[in-house]
Amino acid sequence: MGKIEWAMWANEQSLAAGLIYATGGIVGVAGQFRGWQFAAFGIAAGVFVCLLEYPRSKRGKGTSVERTGQYCFTVCVNAFGPLTRNYYVRAFLHAALCVPGGFMLATVLGCVCLGIASLIYLSAAIHGEHWEPILPRTEPPKRVGDSIKEPPQNPPPRPPPELRRKKADKLETAAYDNPMSVTVNE
């Protein structure tokens, strides 16, 4: 598995984990289970993880496929700079967020899935990957040859005047008459 970018799979896994965490939390709160406070935390953590993980990172190699409508999320996540770029931070964040889920049945599955996602992110970080925003290309592609349509602004390059001057002693063979004097001391 030489070329695998672990972050791609970690991203899918953590997005799923966020959804499961939030769903378990909703069930726990709606059913007024014992320990519903953990479930409430689960909802908040799950939603937060989903928002964080929704924008896909740009791939190191190959074409990146965006998720629908991820541009605004990309901008938000990008604004946090190294906190969101670094996968070590993400790995520890997910590990920390998943712990309270283990205290209640409804959120236990979300906890384990998020924990696994955290491990995969750790693997990604160890392999030196980092999050890169997918931003639309701002410069238009350069068009070649536009200047050809315009008339030339400058005269064609000519040799310096010293070489252009005909030798005074070769006037008979000259192709043209000098309109003005070209010798130095006149």
Next chain:
Amino acid sequence: MGNWIINHGLSAFILVVWMGINIFLFVYYYLFYDQGPQFEYTRELLGSALPWARAPAAVLNFNCMLILLPVCRNLLSLLRGSFICCGRTMRKQLDKNLTFHKLVAYMIALMTAVHTVAHLLNAEWYTNSFQGQYGPLAGNLSMLDDSSELKTTYLNPVRSNSTTPTLLVFTTIAGLTGVVITLALILMITSSMEVIRRSYYEVFWYTHHLFIIFFAGLVFHGAGRIVRSQQVTDPPHNTSFCEDQPENWGKNPECPIPQFAGGFPQTWMWVIGPMIIYLCERLLRFIRYMQPVSYRKIVIRPSKVLELQLVKPGFKMAVGQYVFLNCPAISQLEWHPFTMTSAPEEDFFSVHIRSVGDWTEDLIKMVENLPEGGQGPKMAVDGPFGTASEDVFDYEVSMLVGAGIGVTPFASILKSIWYKFKDSDPKLRTKRIYFYWLCRETYAFEWFADLLQVLEKEMEERGMRDFLTYKLYLTGWDQSHVNHAMVHFDKDTDINTGLKQKTSYGRPNWDKEFEQVRQENPSSVVGTFLCGPQALAKDLEKKCVKYSEVDPRKTKFYFNKENF
């Protein structure tokens, strides 16, 4: 509307039947657990969460049975062979096996979600019942214990005050297996997402083997018999009369203590068949792995395409089929599919391998370092497995569209045509073939151009120029191509391929092509075969529907797509 029926009718019918069975199972088992009198007391503890858990369980049983079948490729090949009598519409359905597999997987995921949520509620309600939060009837029911002196059997799996829902789940077989297999399912699904599958195939392939854990857990999931139903006692216990006086049970002759027993686990009955079939498939693959395969010829073509000509005793193939290759020197566990490019009439089979990922690159590197004329690395071959290309000779007229390396199955077909012509094979029903080859760069043409040149000559010699009409499209052209073409425009043969047929630049105008085929073949059934990208498949499928007429006297287009 009629065109849609021709091309999609059978698929839609199968989907409707499948969905119908799902809905029937859900409703039937929901009502069974919601209204069955033997669950009256269970419902006292759990409310409607019981039927909400059991109904998806039934749907899950059905779908877990189905999910293994579409990937039993040898079984599908067997079915395809036996459907020769029943027409090509039936056989075309077997091409959509992976789509069906994914659909069933989505249903399993959805039902697992419903089932899990319902059981979360159940675990909580059971615990609450035991702690007396639901009134005297529920409390008394929960107090019933498995005791031979008191002659009681338990109803509530929660047996002590210190049991929390979490503890209940992790100390019962059903709970533990449930968590494990749900986890396996989640990991399988996240690693099967399109992004992961297309770019990092190994992650998908290895993680998907978690299905072994899934099925193992699934079979034992019901072994704890945790869903209890009321048994008939002698004298009988009338629930509607006795439920108001739980304190009199056992003392009153009309209300003996109710007895409960767990339901017999049924999931294994659903899934054991497909599990055995799939086991046979893998066994067959292992047997084929042990069979010796020798190299007849190894050629490294331009643009990093590797051609391997292999010989395996007892190997028989049909046109356009594919094989799975395994090279233990590169990876013990990976099997990768490749379409065969040789014709069945030849005494060897060949594959053209392009460098697309780890495995293929390693193979090409290994082969490049071989000594001249040496044997290649040990290779195991599983297959052959059938694809839609087998049907190409059944249609009177065939349109073959190959994009880039997707032209490989058609290499096999065209070679086979050449051999069949030489032998004047009467099995050849095809009267005309239109071949469209779309390619981005010129340098990928060489290995196929040789074949086309030979065919061109053969057709001319036999005066059969109309039989094969082929058009080549260079879709990645730029200014340099234009300049080159302008300079050589009056040459007899094409500058890119050396063939008499000139290469066209850009993508084909499919409306024009379909119109031309329709005009030249007014009352035929035309089969369109594509091996290429999904976008092109959608395009061609639409055109097939657009240009088909329900009237049997007019032209009908059928679309066949190939994919791995």
